[in-house]
Amino acid sequence: MSIVIMVGQLILGLSILIILHELGHFLAARAFGIKVEKFYLFFDAWNVSLFKFTHKGVEYGIGWLPLGGYVKIAGMIDESMDTEQMAGPPQPWEFRSKPAWQRLIVMLGGVTVNIILGILIFWVLTMRFGDSYIPNSAAKYGIVPGEVGKKIGLQIGDKVVAINGKPFERFDDLTSPQVLLDNTVFTILRGTQTLQISIPRTILNDLNDDIEGFISRLPRSKFVVDSLEPKSNAVKAGLKKGDSIVMANNHPIVFWDELQAQLSVNKGKQVELGIRRNHELVTLKAQVTPEGKLGFYRAKTDFPDIKIIKYGFFEALPIGAQRAWGTFRDNAKGIGKIFRGDVNPGKAVRGPVAIASLFGGTVDWVHFWTLVGFLSMVLALMNLLPIPALDGGHAVFLIIEMIKGKPLSDKFLERAQIVGFVILVTLMVFVFGNDIVKLVMKK
Incomplete structure (x- = not known):
């Protein structure tokens, strides 16, 4: 269907x-x-x-x-x-x-x-619907780079404070076409260090239509177990709503990306989970699916509020026009990168399928x-x-x-x-x- x-x-x-x-x-x-x-x-x-x-x-x-x-x-x-x-x-x-x-x-x-x-x-x-976004200033735990992002030097927990030397407002600007299509430089705050990391002109060739391979669309966050999928491995293991997973195979877990990393390396295997439940520590054993999942949804804790801006009838027109022309401009840049040889046409071109x-x-x-x-x-x-x-x-x-x-x-x-x-x-x-x-x- x-x-x-x-x-x-x-x-x-x-x-x-x-x-x-x-x-x-x-x-x-x-x-x-x-x-x-x-x-x-x-x-x-x-x-x-x-x-x-x-x-x-x-x-x-x-x-x-x-x-x-x-x-x-x-x-x-x-x-x-x-x-x-x-x-x-x-x-x-x-x-x-x-x-x-x-x-x-x-x-x-x-x-x-x-x-x-x-x-x-x-x-x-x-x-x-207005405009909604996560303020970059509220992403206090930094970013979660994917494999492509890690290859160019990004690390989990990095805080991007400027794009091409300019501070920016929206967290999703990090994965915008302007970043991926232009010669972009991130200013990174890593602990007490300030670093400059350049985004390669050919980065689109490595992403395979998956922006998460560069940087996760969401900032790094803590979590607790929310709802569980019926008959899932999470249910069979005894996980409950409100549980905090603090350990996986003796690896400390604080953030969602840390749990994902442990599940990824244990696909199809059994993991031992340390659970904090009602101020008590409980140990459970759970089977990881071949896709690297347990079968529950997370509730993000300590997560920044999403900022929502509403526009009136006439206010929305220039914003809508800007979005439309932005789409036109970004695709024109993409075609230019194909002709310059920066992007493989097989990676960039989409058809009806x-x-x-x-x-x-x-x-x-x-x-x-x-x-x-x-x-x-x-x-x-x-x-x-x-x-x-x-x-x-x-x-x-x-x-x-x-x-x-x-x-x-x-x-x-x-x-x-x-x-x-x-x-x-x-x-x-x-x-x-x-x-x-x-x-x-x-x-």
Whole structure:
């Protein structure tokens, strides 16, 4: 059932984005009196559609090939490669008959709608839920680095007091895209020492989509046993709510990460636990699962309060817009790092399979719309890439036409469209293959 929910959310999210993107082209074309012949969600390859109807001269439908969507604009060399139409004399209602500036607006209509949608979603989410974070100043026990963080010199309990020489407010800034994508230097307080630790430009290659491998999203904390999973090894061992685990195989336990470390090295084995219960010390034996768990949830003690900021209707707009543009900017930086060779494309690129896993197997509408807003900005960025067959490629050719004062030849545009199509198919094969390889490797 979870797979059905995951796939359903993926299809719903992508359908919203594709329909609104194509609607941007559609409305811009109609505004300039350009005839639109088709409006399709997904591709009706070889003229095979799952559903279609005609209204006011436009064929609306759903194709069988779920790799995007399109609007077929009269007099334009596009995905349809309808060269017969282009062979006739230009008609006043055709794309090619309009001034270059109008055609440029039509080509950028989809990207514009995606950007507006992204800003709108983040605006509404900010207005509804505000902004919550853990103040860095309240993380009094420091950080818990993962294996990648330890390799670059971070240690458990380090306190990061500055990023690139500047104090920062939010603990989650430590794992932000700005840290991972820029040439970042942490100022570390370790006991009485102050250290500078640089974050490698290539760190994303080592993380494998797991930010916890760098630094845990939560500060170091103490804990007590909270609820227990029914029939779990924790229940069988006799753990109870309110217990404090102070020893594991004769290793003192104070913090949650210390218990996790002991469970990790004893996967599938039995551990002896020292428990403080009602001011008494109790010894229990528990079986660790192959995943390194006992089967209980923790209650964090002595943990910093989460700071919540609420915004009004107008206050939330610039915050939402900043989040949307931050997504756009960070992904642009990521693409730049791929081209510079700092990041392996196989590590950074996500396809439909990976995106579906991001939606998850349960319905969480806040998470759903957050992800749709994120993907809307990513879709806008990807369509702006100067690749023939994408909006950005068409826009580049139109800008060249405006500079030259005359259009590029139809033959050139046809060949460029073919080249762009080959590039896109190659990218799709790579993305799908990369998703499948990652899925198999996880198993």
